[in-house]
Amino acid sequence: MGGTDQTFNLLMGRELQKQHGQTPQVVITMPLxxxxxxxxxxxxxxxxxxxxxxxxxxxxxxxxxxxxxxxxxxxxxxxxxxxxxxxxxxxxxxxxxxxxxxxxxxxxxxxxxxxxxxxxxxxxxxxxxxxxxxxxxxxxxxxxxxxxxxxxxx
Structure with a gap:
């Protein structure tokens, strides 16, 4: 979970999780x-x-x-x-x-x-x-x- 300014970082985290055989995290963003x-x-x-x-x-x-x-x-x-x-x-x-x-x-x-x-x-x-x-x-x-x-x- 993070602010909308963190969307890119959260989505990149999902990609890294996939590359390491982990289930990608759910991404939830909130308005700043x-x-x-x-x-x-x-x-x-x-x-x-x-x-x-x-x-x-x-x-x-x-x-x-x-x-x-x-x-x-x-x-x-x-x-x-x-x-x-x-x-x-x-x-x-x-x-x-x-x-x-x-x-x-x-x-x-x-x-x-x-x-x-x-x-x-x-x-x-x-x-x-x-x-x-x-x-x-x-x-x-x-x-x-x-x-x-x-x-x-x-």
Missing amino acids: LVGLDGVKKMSKSAHNYIGVTEPANEMYGKLLSISDDLMWNYFELLSFRPMSEIEQFKADIAAGRNPKEVKVLLAKEIVTRFHDEAAADAAEQQFDNRFKHQPCRTIWKPLPCRTAWRLQTC
């Missing part, structure tokens, strides 16, 4: 899981991954950080929910439901799988306490006009 960056395949070396041994709150936060479009890929490849339910989520969002509500369901499902339900609930509470219930802060300061002019003419 796109990483948190939404571009490259999920990979530790690309620093765009969710580790299965990470603390629940880190997993939860990373899952909520994915784009709304990428969420569907994660639902289809990682969730045990039936496709009919996922399609209903898509319809709900198209009708105006906040995508974050659905993303929370995904995050809680995945965190529960690798930890437990209590850890998933605690991770949700921590996330909400940190981000949802905090007043907005200004994290940038406007540049004076003369500084902006210098940046444009350099």
Whole structure:
């Protein structure tokens, strides 16, 4: 079993098995899981991954950080929910439901799988306490006009 990027290697393994008098292995491939960056395949070396041994709150936060479009890929490849339910989520969002509500369901499902339900609930509470219930802060300061002019003419 491997990702679709490993199809050639898996098929070559079957040929080598035949040459050595072994029964060829069954080849099963899965679509690649796109990483948190939404571009490259999920990979530790690309620093765009969710580790299965990470603390629940880190997993939860990373899952909520994915784009709304990428969420569907994660639902289809990682969730045990039936496709009919996922399609209903898509319809709900198209009708105006906040995508974050659905993303929370995904995050809680995945965190529960690798930890437990209590850890998933605690991770949700921590996330909400940190981000949802905090007043907005200004994290940038406007540049004076003369500084902006210098940046444009350099």
